[in-house]
Amino acid sequence: MQREVAFGLLRFSPQVAVCDEETIVVDVTASLRLFGGIRSICSQLRNVVKSIGVTARMSVAPTGQGAWLLAKRGRCRVLKMRSLERNLDALPFMVVQEVRAFADWFHGLGCRVLSDIRRLPRAGLKKRCGVDLLDSLDRAYGLSPELYEWLDVPPTFSARTELPDRVEHAEAVLFSARRLIVQLCGWLSGQQLALTHATVSLEHERGRQAIEPTVIEIALAEPTWHEEHLVRLLKERLGRIELEAAVIAVRLTASKVEAAEPPSDSLFPDPGGSAEDHNRLIELLVARLGAENVLRPAPTSDHRPEVANRWAPIQEDVKTTALPQALPRPTWLLDAPLRLMVKNHRPFYGSPLKLVSTGERIEAGWYDGELVTRDYYVAEADDKSCYWIYRERPSATTEEVRWFLHGLFG
Known part of the structure; x- marks a missing residue:
């Protein structure tokens, strides 16, 4: 049973160790963000253990040995070494x-x-107790490194469980079969595989009147490693x-089985994808990169291009206003405008630039001390590249005409 639970926990981390005293150690350090933090991963771990039909005491600590000792006294979640x-x-x-x-001596x-x-x-x-006692305490308190023999995942999966009693109806097999599916999903995660075809064998009583097992073939239209999907398919077949x-x-x-493909091989969903596909992608990116690293544009009420937009976390509630005509x-806006040379009264950037649009005047920023007075144009180079340039309007202090490159069209 201990090994069965260990297989089920492989979905959370490849570093699962089966230890003495009916103990399993799981290193989830690298999995916390993916599974939503320590509380979420503890809840999911507990559900997996429960679905296998095992009652367990769970503890969390910065060291595996420390968590092991704390679990013996009941649930405890400790995240800092001092605690x-x-x-x-x-x-x-x-x-x-x-x-x-050495209990009597102590x-x-x-x-x-x-x-x-x-x-x-x-x-x-x-001298009195040997080095093993000190080593055990040092590992628990984080004073020496811990070495575990991580679970060796076999290249193929085939698991069997005996039912607690004779079952006459196929639907009643689902509870025990689910325990096997939990192990299978853990094995798939540990091997980074996806299932395309599974075989469920219902074994009958042996003896003189023994019959061949009832075989259920489950073929999947697309590879999967999700427990609920497999349970739902098996439930329909058993019925x-x-x-x-x-x-x-x-x-x-x-x-x-086949190699599991990444959930998304492109940054954005395919054209025509549903809202659910989009939400799944966003959730995946947030889980993988962190909410603070997944941003979306949030336009502001300012005509100046450099401050007309800000980037907000995807989960932040941003009030959007109607966009202008x-x-x-x-496509690309430079971080800072680049001053252009002027040759023969024309702006120059690799070649003389030709203005191909009417001017767009932007005057703003007087209210925050960052006044801009610009006339923007779309300019075309000799190679047909298009640029977004502007001319600073002459001020009272200078009559010089200055041109700047502010953006590039795709």
Whole structure:
């Protein structure tokens, strides 16, 4: 059963270790953002364990050994080393496996909790109890590195579970079959595979009147690794089966798999994609990159191009206003306008520029001390490249005509 649970937890991290005393250690450091933070991942972990039919005590700590010890005393979620040290110090020393052989000696010294043992001289402890006890404590308190033998994932998947009783109706098999599907999805995640075909075998009683297992073939239109989708398909198939004999065991085999494709191989959804596809993409990007790194344009009420837009987090509630009528705007806007040379009274950028649009006058910024007075034009170079340039209107202090490049059209 311990190995079955470990397979189910592979969906959260490839670093899953099966340890002594019915313990499983999972390193989720690299998975926190993907699964929505520590609270969310703990809830999902608990649901997976529950779906396999196991009751477990779960704990979280900066060290695997520390989480192991805390879990023995009930649920506890510790995220900082200082808090971990305080919580571990209050634990009875019997929670540490290496201490139990010297329990009488420690009791004679008046030790009751781990903090009492830690106050004893290390040299004396090492001489009296050996290095294993000190190593175990150091790993728990984060004073020495932890080495785990991570679960070895086999190249193929085939799992079997025996039913607690004879089952006469196919629908009643679903609960036990779901446990196998949970393991399968963990295995798929660990191998970065997607399922295209699965075989479910319903084994019947053996003996003189034994019959062949009832086989259910599940073929998928597109590869998947999602538990709920597979459970839903199996439920539909079981509902249409009439058993010839009672079922005593279920076996699930991944018949055909293929490499799992990334959820999105392009930045934006395909043209014509649904709103649901768009939302899934946004959710994926937020989970992968963080909400602060997924931005969307938020136009502002300002005519100056350099301040007419700001970038806001995708999850921020931005009030949008009606956009102005279509005006020529470049695909790329320079961070800072680039002053152009003037040759023969014409702006020059690699070649003389020809004005191909009427002027657009922008006067704004007087209210915040950043006044601009510009006439914008679309200009064309000899190679037909189009640029967005502007001419500064002469001021009272200068009559010089100055041209600037502000954007490039695609």
